[in-house]
Amino acid sequence: MRQIAGVFAQLEKARLVAKLKAARDRKRASGVKVEGRKSYAELDQREHGGQMIALARKLRRRSPKAGRRSLRDISAALADAGFVSESGKPYAATAVARMLGEL
Structure with missing residues (x-):
């Protein structure tokens, strides 16, 4: 049972990371600073x-x-x-x- 829950947790994390990376890439493509402290x-x-x-x-x-x-x-x-x-x-x-x- 724990193994199945672990698999789903890994899958969910991978989906979330991919979604956030795509959002950062879209924002970066529009010419906006995405990461780092503001100057x-x-x-x-x-x-x-x-x-x-x-x-x-x-x-x-x-x-x-x-x-x-x-x-x-x-x-x-x-x-x-x-x-x-x-x-x-x-x-x-x-x-x-x-x-x-x-x-």
Whole structure:
């Protein structure tokens, strides 16, 4: 009896895997990102209309008077502007570097 139940479980799993793979392939064919974590650019576009990364790039540019800002300073400025991580904390310096494409 257990053997028969095991066979049906394997069959059901194989069918489910095939169905999910076909759905992922269809979605990928339409040009949509299917797997993996969303990039900061995708999150920014969806939540802020592209303003967060534009502000970070503007802040990173070299100023004739002050020079180039540090990643931590940019993170603090983004937090002051209301751009914080999903947990509500300011972005880490490495996250700002990833936003800017430096990592």
